[in-house]
Amino acid sequence: MRRTSNLTRVAVGVASLALAATACGGTSTDSGGDGEGGTEDLGLAIAYDIGGKGDQSFNDAAYAGLQKAADEYGYQTTDIEPTEGETDADKEQRLASLARQGYNPVIGVGFVYGPAMEAVAAKYPDTTFGIVDSVVEGKNIASLVFAEEQASYLAGVAAAKATKTDTVGFVGGVDIPLINKFEAGYKQGVADTSGGKVTVLSQYLTQTAEEGGFSSPDKGKAAAEGQIEKKADVVYQAAGLSGQGVIEAAATAKVWAIGVDSDQYHQEALASYKDSILTSALKDVGGAVYELAKSVESGEPLTGVKTFDLKVNGVGLSESNPRYAEIADLREAVEEAKAGIVDGSIKVKAE
Structure with missing residues (x-):
């Protein structure tokens, strides 16, 4: 549960969407590092895939999930654009900076965040990370994949x-x-x-x-x-x-x-x-983003591989x-x- 909130917290189950235990702004200049997340205890953060916000497709769907979470939980969110020709090290820096600032969960929108997330998540065990369209192993990582x-x-x-x-x-x-x-x-x-x-x-x-x-x-x-x-x-x-x-x-x-x-x-x-x-x-990328945010709010963060298919209207x-x-x-x-x-x-x- 979050330490502070503008709304009364309601624990919401996700039984209708089965979770399998195994199995798609500006960049901060903070260099990141090992340790716990920030003390401000902020809300959801998403880092976009290639094309960024405004693609009328994949990234915009993720943004819709962020908006829904912000509206429901009344907390601070942020969304960050990719940069031209960036490296995995740049992505690591971005994810680490978000965790250090206190955002939770932190979601990488797209398989390109795989290597960076694997490296960063282990350094911030108290932060829940999510990745869309890729499977990344980690005790605090939810892999959000689709059929x-x-x-x-x-x-x-x-x-x-x-x-x-x-x-x-x-x-x-x-x-x-x-x-x-x-x-x-x-x-x-x-x-x-x-x-x-x-x-x-x-x-x-x-x-x-x-x-x-x-x-x-x-x-x-x-x-x-x-x-x-x-x-x-x-x-x-x-x-x-x-x-x-x-x-x-x-x-x-x-x-x-x-x-x-x-x-x-x-x-x-x-x-x-x-x-x-x-x-x-x-x-339903937006739905997946929201589901992860909801699970963190309920105090039971999703981890492992989460598959969204026709059975669950994913x-x-x-x-x-x-x-x-x-x-x-x-x-x-x-x-x-x-x-x-x-x-x-x-x-x-x-x-």
């Missing part, structure tokens, strides 16, 4: 039902195992729904994140345009900020785009393209676009697939 392949399977079902050309596309930001999960689930959903009649065109923007695969809308736009020229009339993107370019290209060509992580139909920066966003494969598919319901058999096919994944009759591949 992205399940949401992507549903996106594949939707794409197979929506296509008129029997060709659809996938644009991944960086060719890494995390994004490979999106591609694998999507391809399986398309194949299972179409009986193999629909072709999936796949392209990754870069081989490493440092090359801008998650932060270059121009790269995303060019990749989508190439797929559209090859008759793709539905393009699914798992590319962070680069995905905005994919959506723009789809809207310009008057074909469908499928968003990712957040419900991109409702993103203000994408409002002029929203009629072309058929659906979004949802990943992933899913949006239905915000009214045109979603107008496509024949789409909603029924998605609901049937969802039920099959939950009851285990559909096994979705992650690679």
